[in-house]
Amino acid sequence: MVFYHVIVTVLGYGIFWWDSQIYISLARDVLWLIFVIISAIVYRKKVLEYLKKWKKVWLWLVFLIVFSLWISFLNGQSLTNMMIGIKYGFFYLIVFLTASFVWYCGIKKINMKEISWFQYLLIWIVVIGFLWQILKIIRPEMFMNIWYGKFDDFYFGANPPIYYLTGFEWTTRWQWIFAGPNNYGYFLIAFLPLVLLWWNTGIKKLKNIFKNPISNINFLYLGLWILAILMTLSRSAILGMALIFVLLAKDWIKKNKKAAMIIWIILVLGIAGLSVLKWSSTVWHIQAKFAYIWEIVNNPLWHGLGTSGPAVHHEGTMLPENYFMQVMLDIGTLWFIFWAVVIFQILLVFKNIENKFKSEKIDQDQELVFLQWRRLYMWRSILLVIWLFLHVFEDSMLNYIFFVVFWLTSGYLSQLYDVKKSLNIKSLFSKK
Numbered sequence: 001m002v003f004y005h006v007i008v009t010v011l012g013y014g015i016f017w018w019d020s021q022i023y024i025s026l027a028r029d030v031l032w033l034i035f036v037i038i039s040a041i042v043y044r045k046k047v048l049e050y051l052k053k054w055k056k057v058w059l060w061l062v063f064l065i066v067f068s069l070w071i072s073f074l075n076g077q078s079l080t081n082m083m084i085g086i087k088y089g090f091f092y093l094i095v096f097l098t099a100s101f102v103w104y105c106g107i108k109k110i111n112m113k114e115i116s117w118f119q120y121l122l123i124w125i126v127v128i129g130f131l132w133q134i135l136k137i138i139r140p141e142m143f144m145n146i147w148y149g150k151f152d153d154f155y156f157g158a159n160p161p162i163y164y165l166t167g168f169e170w171t172t173r174w175q176w177i178f179a180g181p182n183n184y185g186y187f188l189i190a191f192l193p194l195v196l197l198w199w200n201t202g203i204k205k206l207k208n209i210f211k212n213p214i215s216n217i218n219f220l221y222l223g224l225w226i227l228a229i230l231m232t233l234s235r236s237a238i239l240g241m242a243l244i245f246v247l248l249a250k251d252w253i254k255k256n257k258k259a260a261m262i263i264w265i266i267l268v269l270g271i272a273g274l275s276v277l278k279w280s281s282t283v284w285h286i287q288a289k290f291a292y293i294w295e296i297v298n299n300p301l302w303h304g305l306g307t308s309g310p311a312v313h314h315e316g317t318m319l320p321e322n323y324f325m326q327v328m329l330d331i332g333t334l335w336f337i338f339w340a341v342v343i344f345q346i347l348l349v350f351k352n353i354e355n356k357f358k359s360e361k362i363d364q365d366q367e368l369v370f371l372q373w374r375r376l377y378m379w380r381s382i383l384l385v386i387w388l389f390l391h392v393f394e395d396s397m398l399n400y401i402f403f404v405v406f407w408l409t410s411g412y413l414s415q416l417y418d419v420k421k422s423l424n425i426k427s428l429f430s431k432k
Contacts, residue, residue, distance in 0.1 A: 029091075032400075036098040043105035050104045053352075053414050054097065057345040061093055064338045068305050068331050075304035084314050085305025085330055088391065092399045093342060099404040100411035118405075119198055122191060126224050129176040133231075136162045171277060174231040182390055183398055185237025188229045189382060190402045192244050193375035195225050233278070235271050236389040240382045242267050247378060285321050285389065292320035292329065302332035309391040323387035349414060350377060356417035366416070373413055376406045 040047060051058070065086065072082045136143055140151075140162050149159035151172070164173040164181050173181040198218065229241050242264075246253065253260040275282040292308075295318065308318040309326035318329055328336050357370045379402075 028400075032095075033098070036102060039102050039106060046105040050101055050411075053417075054100060054104075054349065057342060057349065058097060060338065060342045060345055061090070061097065064331075064342055065090060067335060067338060071302050071331060071335070072304035072306070075302065077304040077306055078315075081304070081306030081311070081315055083306075084311050084316075085307070088310045089305065089327060089330055090339075092403055095399045095403050096346075096407045099407035100414065103408040103411035104415055105411075122195065123221055126188075126221070126228055129174075129228060130224060132176055133163075133174050171233065173233045174228065176228075178397060181232040182234045182236065185229055185232035185234035186240070186386060186390070187398060187401060188225060188232070189237050189240040189244060189386075190376075190379060190398075192225065192229070192241060193248065193378045194372055195222060196244070196248060197372060197375045233274060235274050235278075236386050238267070238271060238274070239389075240386055243382055243385055244378065247381060288319060288321045289325070292318060292322070292325050296325060296328050296333060300333045302335065303329055305330050321389065321391070323391050326391055347380070350410070352417045353410070353413045356413075362416070366413075369409060370413060373406075373409045376402075376409065379406065 068085070068090070069082055072085065077085075140148075143162050147159055149161045151163045151165055152161040160179075164175055165171065175181040175184045178184040178187065226241070229237050303318070306314065307316050308320060308329035309316065309323070310319075312319045320326055320329065324336075327339055331339070353370075353373075357367075362370070
């Protein structure tokens with residue numbers, strides 16, 4: 001991940017020209033798809049078995065993309081704009097499903113050692129992230145030598161700044177190796193539920209966390225992770241973090257309503273303070289959302305792929321700062337239903353996985369994978385909030401870091417349920 005970022009910075013902004021980033025990113029995507037095709041050839045006997053469980057998701061996704069290309073063609077969009085629209089609108093779904101296929105076909109068993117390696121990887125990601133940010137302050141010339149820009153705001157096509165600056169007296173924001181602080185914040189909150197699962201293992205009461213060295217390390221690690229979220233100064237990331245704690249601490253909140261209320265007041269004041277600190281951004285977000293609500297009301301059909309969201313860095317003209325609006329502007333409010341059906345079909349597969357683990361006996365390793373998958377699965381609630389404020393899939397690195405991991409485990413776990421016992425639509429809304 002770090003290596004890829006440095007390659008993009010050095011080649012894309014230094015040795016060649018900034019447009020070459022697009023080709024580097026495209027080359028990475030092509031290599032991933034080649035890997036998927038090779039997997040399909042090697043495990044061709046498993047393809048039909050996989051499709052029995054995942055075919056509805058694939059069929060709806062293909063229908064969504066084909067329809068989106070068709071209406072974009074009718075609106076006179078260029079092929080380039082169509083590809084850009086897919087990248088920013090639906091490519092994460094393609095990464096989702098190809099990853100689920102790879103693990104379904106290729107992995108028969110996940111053991112405790114492999115899970116531990118992933119845990120250590122996340123630990124080192126946040127530790128290296130802190131060292132990386134500190135080094136930018138004390139040795140900025142080193143980063144200048146690999147074509148980083150000065151301390152500044154983001155400007156598309158310009159060299160990436162050493163630190164992003166915002167609001168009052170140009171306050172610095174952490175973004176590590178991501179495209180920006182918001183993307184880094186999303187990565188951190190996406191894996192936070194998993195970090196909390198590891199931290200909480202074996203700890204029954206808060207007073208016990210310092211009784212052994214492992215607990216001390218886990219506590220320090222969790223503290224660094226939360227501090228990194230705060231250092232992004234991303235309001236949506238902080239709100240997403242709060243939502244995670246609410247989802248994981250429902251029982252505590254019921255028993256400690258006054259303390260929970262105080263925490264919420266502090267949180268609201270904190271986000272309000274950030275909104276004042278980043279006042280120009282706050283005003284822009286509010287104006288953009290109201291402006292494009294009226295755009296959708298007045299033109300409810302479609303504009304074509306590549307006209308909204310991060311596509312404004314190319315030939316797009318509309319930046320609603322809201323993923324739901326972005327999809328509606330590209331393919332229309334009525335056909336937004338197609339996108340919703342894809343998500344709905346994914347949730348049906350997930351419901352099957354959950355029912356499998358509730359009703360049948362599984363071994364210890366499978367149970368651990370399931371518990372970690374359940375924590376990653378919290379994205380469905382978090383995204384509903386984040387999508388209101390951001391187009392988080394602007395950074396394609398996020399697609400691979402989070403969604404590949406999540407869907408690899410989803411593909412593995414989907415091996416275990418019987419397609420003959422698949423659920424009907426009503427079961428998706430049944431109480432757990």
